Amino acid sequence: MKIGVIGPNKIYSGDINERKILLDKVAQIIADSGNKIILTPDKDSLLEYFGNKFMEFGGKKISLVIPTEEKDYNNYLNAEIGEVINCKDWDKQADEFNRQCEIFVCVGYAWGALKEIACAQYFNKKKIYILKEFISAELPEEINFLVEYINIDNLDAKLI
Numbered sequence: 001m002k003i004g005v006i007g008p009n010k011i012y013s014g015d016i017n018e019r020k021i022l023l024d025k026v027a028q029i030i031a032d033s034g035n036k037i038i039l040t041p042d043k044d045s046l047l048e049y050f051g052n053k054f055m056e057f058g059g060k061k062i063s064l065v066i067p068t069e070e071k072d073y074n075n076y077l078n079a080e081i082g083e084v085i086n087c088k089d090w091d092k093q094a095d096e097f098n099r100q101c102e103i104f105v106c107v108g109y110a111w112g113a114l115k116e117i118a119c120a121q122y123f124n125k126k127k128i129y130i131l132k133e134f135i136s137a138e139l140p141e142e143i144n145f146l147v148e149y150i151n152i153d154n155l156d157a158k159l160i
Contacts, residue, residue, distance in 0.1 A: 003104070005038070068087075
């Protein structure tokens with residue numbers, strides 16, 4: 001199964017080291033599940049950190065949905081930690097990310113993550129697991145019909 005890992009590249013609030021401990025747990029669970037992941041990671045970001053930990057824990061494969069036709073993408077995206085899937089430009093990123101994934105695991109909210117969640121609920125519908133440890137509140141009831149809020153400790157059962 002291909003799991004889209006979505007969330008912020010930079011921490012909004014809280015302690016970065018505590019966030020990394022939580023990300024380590026999630027990376028270990030997904031790596032142990034034998035599934036592949038898909039990311040769009042900034043350089044020196046939490047998603048890049050997650051991808052590196054996933055591979056360190058024996059993860060299978062990372063695919064990266066990256067707009068390679070954007071002239072400066074190499075300045076801020078890390079295209080080195082996985083196999084690049086070209087989505088051409090930023091307007092197509094969330095759509096292509098959605099096409100490539102079978103489920104989403106959300107490790108926090110960010111504008112890009114919300115766009116990816118919206119695409120997953122609109123077409124090519126799929127389950128979205130939002131990990132409670134990473135969010136300050138649930139999404140409005142009107143827009144979370146494919147969303148399930150779970151704790152990290154329940155993630156492994158969802159990845160079978």
